[in-house]
Amino acid sequence: MMTASFWDRIEINLQVMLGKPVIRGTRITVEIILKKLAQDIAIDEILADYPRSTPEDIQAAIAYAASALGTDEMLPLEAAAA
Template sequence: MEYIADRITINEKVCNGKPTIRGKRITVQTILEFLGAGETIEEILHQYPSLEKEDITACIQFASQLMNRSYIIKSVA
């Protein structure tokens, strides 16, 4: 298991290798989708009592770090 940002883990055997929170079966993508849908941090913590506020902050930081990379759009036939 590889730790990223102290709270984000990637393990090919958990959630098909998607980044998760502290090895739990809760993906960063799930948390970001809840935030994008307008859920508050408090609402997410209520739905996932095993999470901490710092876990959600780590998800946001992780997504922000991904935006620091350069991307190239390629045409697919």
């Protein structure tokens, strides 16, 4: 379980990846981490693909996403064209 805030490991900087949340000090976006997890790619594989990242970084990305989704404000997504 993470005891530190995910903000210790996640940053948002308009000069990095157009302001998308990234693992601090990298260009690894929270989005790419979540997409890989959703594709059932193991954390060990993600860490091998991004050797500058740590298991704690992956947990911070998940915590950030959970926090972002936990707000009362949601933006509707357009349905994909069939």
